[in-house]
Amino acid sequence: MDENVIKIENLAKYFDGRCVLDGINLKVPQGCIYGLLGRNGAGKTTIIRILLGLEPATRGQTFLLDTESASLSPKVRGRIGCVAEGHNLIQNYKVSRLIKLCKDLSLQWNDEFFRLLIDTFNLPTDRRVRELSMGMRAQLNLALAMAIDPELLILDDPTLGLDTVARRQFLKLAIGLIQQKDRTILFCSHILSDVERIADRVGILAAGKLVVDCPLEELKERVKKLRVIFPESAPQNLYLTEMINQETQGREMVITVANWNRQKQAILETFKPSSCTEVPMSLEDIFIECTRPDSNSTES
Amino acid sequence: MLALIKREIRDHIVYFIAAAICSAIFIAMGLETVHEYNPRNPPVFPIGIGISLAAIVTAGICAMGATQMYFDKTRRVSALLSTRPVSRSMILLARIIAGLLAILTLLAPIAVATTILLRLFTPPIPMYSGLVWEIFTATFLLAFACYCIGLQTGWNTNALTPTLGALGLTCIFVPLILIKGPGLQIVVILQLFITASLVRTWNKFLSTPL
Numbered sequence: 001m002d003e004n005v006i007k008i009e010n011l012a013k014y015f016d017g018r019c020v021l022d023g024i025n026l027k028v029p030q031g032c033i034y035g036l037l038g039r040n041g042a043g044k045t046t047i048i049r050i051l052l053g054l055e056p057a058t059r060g061q062t063f064l065l066d067t068e069s070a071s072l073s074p075k076v077r078g079r080i081g082c083v084a085e086g087h088n089l090i091q092n093y094k095v096s097r098l099i100k101l102c103k104d105l106s107l108q109w110n111d112e113f114f115r116l117l118i119d120t121f122n123l124p125t126d127r128r129v130r131e132l133s134m135g136m137r138a139q140l141n142l143a144l145a146m147a148i149d150p151e152l153l154i155l156d157d158p159t160l161g162l163d164t165v166a167r168r169q170f171l172k173l174a175i176g177l178i179q180q181k182d183r184t185i186l187f188c189s190h191i192l193s194d195v196e197r198i199a200d201r202v203g204i205l206a207a208g209k210l211v212v213d214c215p216l217e218e219l220k221e222r223v224k225k226l227r228v229i230f231p232e233s234a235p236q237n238l239y240l241t242e243m244i245n246q247e248t249q250g251r252e253m254v255i256t257v258a259n260w261n262r263q264k265q266a267i268l269e270t271f272k273p274s275s276c277t278e279v280p281m282s283l284e285d286i287f288i289e290c291t292r293p294d295s296n297s298t299e300s
Numbered sequence: 301m302l303a304l305i306k307r308e309i310r311d312h313i314v315y316f317i318a319a320a321i322c323s324a325i326f327i328a329m330g331l332e333t334v335h336e337y338n339p340r341n342p343p344v345f346p347i348g349i350g351i352s353l354a355a356i357v358t359a360g361i362c363a364m365g366a367t368q369m370y371f372d373k374t375r376r377v378s379a380l381l382s383t384r385p386v387s388r389s390m391i392l393l394a395r396i397i398a399g400l401l402a403i404l405t406l407l408a409p410i411a412v413a414t415t416i417l418l419r420l421f422t423p424p425i426p427m428y429s430g431l432v433w434e435i436f437t438a439t440f441l442l443a444f445a446c447y448c449i450g451l452q453t454g455w456n457t458n459a460l461t462p463t464l465g466a467l468g469l470t471c472i473f474v475p476l477i478l479i480k481g482p483g484l485q486i487v488v489i490l491q492l493f494i495t496a497s498l499v500r501t502w503n504k505f506l507s508t509p510l
Binding site for chain 2: 049052053054055056072073074075077078080082084088089090091092101102104105106107
């Protein structure tokens, strides 16, 4: 078996002639928690839908657990837990009925773990799904996805609608799940602090391309933001390779650059700056820099 | 698979109840006709009601198929089920089986009652022994064809084309059955229509993004 649980090869998707995904290549190895980031409409949900076989790809191929997404058998699907964006549950069902349906359809069901989740989230099972709050629906969806003891967990904005306490509980559970069973998680989220807390590899989607795909620590090391002060006005002709952003204001120039090295430093020093200081960057800062419309970020 | 069929039946239980009620009404009408039959004054009134009921039943069966597909689309049922260990083919197959069971709930008791009544009471005119079976088969296929039209109508974003198509085909089929009677030709024509309709629904359901 391939050690990559998720494989995406040259994936492209067009909606009414508009390119949403443009040649995406991605591999997620077993046991990895992969955080897929991107602005609204960047194509995160589309990638997940294509992976799950809910949407056809325009070009390219996607594989889950060594099986092509378009032909996922019920047996393979039984090894994948999924939380869809918007928590699509059958609204007119009672929670207990929905649980029974999911349980009956599942190949395996960890009742003990499920009860634990229901109790932890304090979910009422005698109410209809539509009567639940957004947060409760999110919790129910998570519990249903985790109860099948999934080998691969795909979560599309799983903490959307959860309060801070529930979000922490979920993250704790996700970490526990992965640590205990060496399972793989692919998740999209807008809450970058969540991604920073649990992901060990991140991908950033911008303008239909995967502009970043590397381990989180490596990303933080590779992307540098520098505040450079020049004795006179900042030079107009300063150009560094893999420069993500450049902002100039009088004598000051703030540059964000990928793969900062001695060679690039030497080029910068030829312009004789009076000072050059590194600005600390969080994942959120890196994300904002990489997804700015005028960003020059390239696949790293 | 059983869980999927159970879900379909429970979600559309109203159609099963309606089918059972209609079946009971048809049987009661048959019993009354047999009980009060007078060769010099044949009953006209129950036939009129029968035709009306048949029209309602046909529309009801068509509505069941349409409702199943429409609610699937609007409530995103298949989108949820597809993230479970089931395939889209299984979802559709379970749906069709539920539809067939609803039709059988309606027609099977009528067929059994008619057979018993014909055994108990000698018909006023001699009847071909396989007539009940032929009528049952043709009616079953016609009902199933209506159901298939419903499935297509419910899944299509533009419901006008299949609805018009259904109306056109009903205009052809009903006179054909009335003129030619429930024979082999009708069975073959209906089977062809059902196959074409199912293939189209299958193809649409399997290829549409959920």
